[in-house]
Every structure is written in C-alpha cells, then in structure tokens.
Amino acid sequence: MTSINGSGEYVFRTWDDENLPFCPGSPALNADVFGREIGLGEPYRLETGYVIKKYCELCPDGEDSFCTCPEDTPMLQGCIEQTSIFYHPMVCGGGPTPTVNVQYKLIVIILDYSECGYAPNITETEILELYQDVAQKFEQCSHGTFKFSDVHAVRVAPPCSFLTTESCKSWAISKDAEEALKQLLGVTSLMDDKYYSYVLPPGMAAVCGWASQAELPGDRTWLQSNEYGVRRWATVMQSTLNNYGLWYAWGGDEPRADATTAMGTGDACPSAPELAHLQWATSVGNGGGSIKKNTLTPAGRPLGWNLQATYLTNKNFLRVNTDWLSTYQNDTLGKDLYIALRVAKGGDVGLSSEYANKVHVHESKAMALNTFQTGSAYQDHHNQIIQVLAPDSRAVLPAYNLVMYTGSLSASDDINVYICRFTNSESECPAANTLVQWPSMPPTSPLPPSPRPPPSPRPPPSPRPPSPQPSPAPPPQEMPPSPLPSP
Structure with a gap:
C-alpha cells in the first residue's frame, strides 16, 4: 500500500521492484492472506494465481483438462507456474494528467x-x-x-x-x-x-x-x-x-534504446510520437490530421510535404495511418508512422551527429492515436525509431509498403519530404532523381516559432x-x- 498525495492507494509489487497500480477507486483491501491488517507503506501478500501441475503415472505429461492425478497419488514432480498480472489501464476511467499549460x-x-x-x-x-x-x-x-x-x-x-x-x-x-x-x-x-x-x-x-x-x-x-x-x-x-x-x-x-529522445538515451527533446502524446505538437499533414490510404492513392505516386524542424514550431510532424495494411486494426500489430525533421538547435542541440539535421521515422501503436485521451494513455505505445534519412536521400520501408524521399535541408531548417505507397514492389515508386516533378500538398500555415523564455x-x-497546512483527504488520484x- 502506498500514499498518493496523502491518500492510501494500492499497487502490485513485482519481483524486479516495479509497481503496477490498481485503478483509482479500487475496493479497499483490508487484510492479506493471513488475515493481517495493512498499514500505509507496508507490503502484504495476495493470492496471485499459482497453477500446480502434478505428474503421476496416469499423467506423465502433467495434469490437464483430459488427465487428472488421483488425490491420494503423491506428487512425483512439481511444476509451479505463476500467471502473469497485466496492468491494463483502459479498464480505468478518466483521462491522463494534463501536460499542456x-x-x-x-x-x-x-x-x-x-x-x-x-x-x-x-x-x-x-x-x-x-x-x-x-x-x-x-x-x-x-x-x-x-x-x-x-x-x-x-x-x-x-x-x-x-x-x-x-x-x-x-x-x-x-x-x-x-x-x-x-x-x-x-x-x-x-x-x-x-x-x-x-x-x-x-x-x-x-x-x-x-x-x-x-x-x-x-x-x-x-x-x-x-x-x-x-x-x-x-x-x-x-x-x-x-x-x-x-x-x-x-x-x-x-526499451530505452532510442538515442533521439530523452525518453531513451538521448540528450534531446521527446520524439514526434511522444510530442503528439504529450500534446506538445501537432501534425502538418491533411490540415493537422493523418495521412491515410486515400491520401496516398493511387499507389506508385509520391506526394510531398514541407517540414520545419521540431525546435522551430509546434506544428512539426507527419502522422501516417498505415490503414492499407491488413494488420492496421489489430491493437498489437497496427502501427502509425511519425515523420519529423530534427535539427541540433534549441532543445535538440544535444542530438548526436548520427541523428542531427536528418528526418526521423518512428512507429507507434495505432491504438494510441484514438485512446490517448483515456486511461489507456498510460499503456506503453511502443514508440520506436525505425529509420533516419539524410537530406537528398531515398529509403524503403518494406514493412509498410512505403518509399520515402527527402529534399535538401534549407538554411531556415525546413525540408521537403515525399511519400510513395506501393502495392507489391518498391519499384512501383519512381527514382529520386525525378523529385522535382512530383506534386506536393498545399502548404499549411505554420504556427510562429515559440519565443525563447527570458x-x-x-x-x-x-x-x-x-x-504546508494539513490537507483534507484528496479525491482519488x-x-x-x-x-x-x-x-
């Protein structure tokens, strides 16, 4: 049992010393399995779903729904398996703690x-x-x-x-x-x-x-x-x-292996999917929305957008819903892509040369886009960097049937990015040397750069x-x- 702002709350303590919290407002647990009352800050034991498989002459592979060892048969070998306890925040009501203003x-x-x-x-x-x-x-x-x-x-x-x-x-x-x-x-x-x-x-x-x-x-x-x-x-x-x-x-x-963000091993601002999750930035694609199959239709035709470096503006990335893939509706396999230009200035001044002044591509669970306003915002959306493109380059994302192209990085720290969807082969998308012939989406009006605080x-x-003055019992955290x- 732990204290949240003076209020008693409950968490699971795992073997590696992590806490998996109960949902707010969960019923009080008055005692452990031994009947002992629990005080604030004290750990206690609960039954956690142990399954004991007994092995006997009748069931040499262990008990299951088709084979049961008699009660009077001594256990010849014991195999104890602990069922996993999953923290599933989407069953909890309420939204995440605000991260703006x-x-x-x-x-x-x-x-x-x-x-x-x-x-x-x-x-x-x-x-x-x-x-x-x-x-x-x-x-x-x-x-x-x-x-x-x-x-x-x-x-x-x-x-x-x-x-x-x-x-x-x-x-x-x-x-x-x-x-x-x-x-x-x-x-x-x-x-x-x-x-x-x-x-x-x-x-x-x-x-x-x-x-x-x-x-x-x-x-x-x-x-x-x-x-x-x-x-x-x-x-x-x-x-x-x-x-x-x-x-x-x-x-x-x-986990923790992304060197482009403080949420990994980097000395830089959060990545594009993290900025979106925190509501610190929005997309420039489709009027602030997502790029989808109908945007990238027909297949084989590149379409372009202009991206400003993330340090300049809070309207700074492209989000691609990969809804042309059969896996997109799957909560585990469905992914969105986040594309952003990162330049080693402002909060990103600590970016290493491997990542600075390049276009980054991250993938994130697609369910994150529709549920980050709910309790499931606290799930791991598995934000992962999958590609880094230097200016004037072409890259294939085979898992997503996409080809990406970048133009030159301007002196004002913006770049043109082109995306081409293919059906069967990346050869359906043109070579990079035809870049100037491709259409671009109408430019959106970027928000002015945020002034640096004095x-x-x-x-x-x-x-x-x-x-502080003693506080009355606060509402549930x-x-x-x-x-x-x-x-």
Whole structure:
C-alpha cells in the first residue's frame, strides 16, 4: 500500500521492484492472506494465481483438462507456474494528467544517510541551479506550455534501514524521507499539489543499480546524485514525464534504446510520437490530421510535404495511418508512422551527429492515436525509431509498403519530404532523381516559432519548502504509481 498525495492507494509489487497500480477507486483491501491488517507503506501478500501441475503415472505429461492425478497419488514432480498480472489501464476511467499549460511544482528532497556512511554530495543551491537548466529544456521542448513555477530543495536525514540503504526499495526510501520531512516542518501531511523527487547520496548507485526511477504515472521520482542522475537534464525529464504517463522509447526492439529522445538515451527533446502524446505538437499533414490510404492513392505516386524542424514550431510532424495494411486494426500489430525533421538547435542541440539535421521515422501503436485521451494513455505505445534519412536521400520501408524521399535541408531548417505507397514492389515508386516533378500538398500555415523564455534570475537556495497546512483527504488520484527502472 502506498500514499498518493496523502491518500492510501494500492499497487502490485513485482519481483524486479516495479509497481503496477490498481485503478483509482479500487475496493479497499483490508487484510492479506493471513488475515493481517495493512498499514500505509507496508507490503502484504495476495493470492496471485499459482497453477500446480502434478505428474503421476496416469499423467506423465502433467495434469490437464483430459488427465487428472488421483488425490491420494503423491506428487512425483512439481511444476509451479505463476500467471502473469497485466496492468491494463483502459479498464480505468478518466483521462491522463494534463501536460499542456502546466505550472509544475516540485520539492526536491536530498537524502542524508550519513549515519551509515552515505553522506550527500550536493547542496540545495546546486539543485536549484540544475533545475533552472531543466526548466529551460521543458519550455523549449514543450514550446512554452510546460513551465516550472515552484521548485524547492530541502535536506533530510531519515534513518538507515535494510529496506533503504541496503535494499534500495524506492517505496521505503520515499516513506522514510517524507516522515523526516514532516517532522522537520512540524506537519502531519504534505501538500497535495506538488511533485516529489528524492536525490540519493553517492554510493547508493552501486546499491540500487539504476540512475533513476519514477512512478508511471504518479508524483514521485528517485534520482542518483551522479552524472547520470540528477545532474543530467535528460534523466530528470525522462523521470518527470514518466510521472505524466509517458513510457520509455524503443530502438531496435529494445526499451530505452532510442538515442533521439530523452525518453531513451538521448540528450534531446521527446520524439514526434511522444510530442503528439504529450500534446506538445501537432501534425502538418491533411490540415493537422493523418495521412491515410486515400491520401496516398493511387499507389506508385509520391506526394510531398514541407517540414520545419521540431525546435522551430509546434506544428512539426507527419502522422501516417498505415490503414492499407491488413494488420492496421489489430491493437498489437497496427502501427502509425511519425515523420519529423530534427535539427541540433534549441532543445535538440544535444542530438548526436548520427541523428542531427536528418528526418526521423518512428512507429507507434495505432491504438494510441484514438485512446490517448483515456486511461489507456498510460499503456506503453511502443514508440520506436525505425529509420533516419539524410537530406537528398531515398529509403524503403518494406514493412509498410512505403518509399520515402527527402529534399535538401534549407538554411531556415525546413525540408521537403515525399511519400510513395506501393502495392507489391518498391519499384512501383519512381527514382529520386525525378523529385522535382512530383506534386506536393498545399502548404499549411505554420504556427510562429515559440519565443525563447527570458533567463530567470537564480533564486536563493530554499533549504526547506514553505510549511504546508494539513490537507483534507484528496479525491482519488488519477492513477496509482509504478516505479520503473532506468539504466
């Protein structure tokens, strides 16, 4: 059982220390299988669907619907299989936490475990300086719609314990830290409109084995104090956006392997499907909609669009519904494609040369487009990079019966992109040297570039947040949390 803004909620704790949250408003669980009452922050055991296959002379391959071992026959061999527990957010009501027009409030809690040899190596002032850079990145990537309005830093010294300093259990770390913070402030509950981040001291990275963890969704993150944790803005962005329901980015069928986005291993803004999910950007195709089969008809005829770099405008990508494929209506196999120009400027200045100044193609589960306003927004949409095109190039996407072409990158950081659908062979689409003869969609009026926020004066260190008043029991939180590890 965990606490969400002071309210008790329930989560499954998996073997690898992840949380899979119950839906908001789930019935209370009063006791475990042994009849013991449960308190806040305490784990307890539930029956989880074990299946015991018995092997006997009558059933040498194990029991099934056609063969049953007699009750008095001793088990010769036991095989215990645990049924998988799937978190399926679409059964939950309500939509995702808004990610536009956000005034983000955060308390950063520096953990001091000096009594067992883990002293902190970062100060409140350093935290505030680091988060000024993080805030600027959020404003750049969101085109001004996600702003940090209130950041405080405080140092607390919770007691060392087996669960915290020896086992690195995130739920225990936050529970003890919040108790220490409440004692420091002289209050009985913490504010319910803030997010909380826990910065672990050096040495704990070896105990924990991760750079960051986050509730997905939720309001808590855990960060190491090394260069891969709180000192890296992309790690902070990744964990923060986990709180808002955004999963890690895929590359080569591996999670967290996309080097073009902070949601993977990159030092850059979220990718096009992630920007769409967060509502930080919209499509330029078909008046802000999707490109479909009827757009790319007849087959074999390329059609072109002009794309501005994502750092320039929030109208910056093409979304292609691959509805000509028989798999498109399948929730697992149906995919949409997201096409965007990424240039190493603004929030994307950290893009590596392998990806900078090129057109990126990502795939995402098609169900994400129609359901991201519902509880299923918290599912993994499997956003994965599948192609990178340099200017003046041609590439075949055989899984989608598509050929793509790019023009030259202009001095104003825009590029023409052409898409051709084929039925049987990519040879149905023309060679790239005929590019100038192809039609283009009428240009849409791009939104003006978002102005860069003026530099903010550095605030003085805030050793403790303002004393909150005890809050009444809040309404049910949108989704209970699930810590997910980052490498």
